[in-house]
């Protein structure tokens with residue numbers, strides 16, 4: 001599985017396209033929020049002859065869902081996320097008004113992704129890891145074959161997700177990171193919802209929240 005990273009919107013959120021030799025792809029946490037960002041994403045998909053077959057949110061905070069409607073309509077896809085994020089998605093309208101950022105709305109979650117299951121597209125298999133704490137039902141996606149972790153906003157290079165938003169829980173987040181993410185092989189590359197990628201080994205060694 002390959003990963004393409006884009007950084008979009010006022011929150012500098014990372015949007016990912018996951019793809020493989022089948023040329024199927026997953027659009028994960030599309031944060032594109034203006035024409036230029038939407039075109040960047042579409043151009044990558046077209047330049048690589050990819051076929052989007054899934055639209056996924058790791059969690060439904062506003063910065064991760066800004067492009068949901070665009071992707072869902074352009075590629076005729078249902079939104080997929082954990083059931084426990086539906087309520088968060090429902091607050092996005094209010095939150096966008098609070099921040100004063102344009103938000104065209106999002107389809108509701110059409111397909112629920114369960115934790116501890118194999119999530120597949122093309123030739124790729126991702127294990128879903130339930131890591132609430134930043135958001136009430138955040139999911140991470142782990143590709144064991146290629147040692148790639150899509151971490152959402154649970155774990156960042158040198159930091160962790162904030163836990164002061166509704167449904168956040170600091171102790172729970174730390175516990176989930178330590179028990180479910182840091183147990184992965186040290187050479188797993190971690191792609192986070194914000195900032196540069198890192199590795200499990202690096203965070204185990206030097207993340208001040210985890211040492």
Ligand SMILES: [Zn+2]
Pocket residue numbers: 059061134135153
């Ligand atoms: Zn978030």
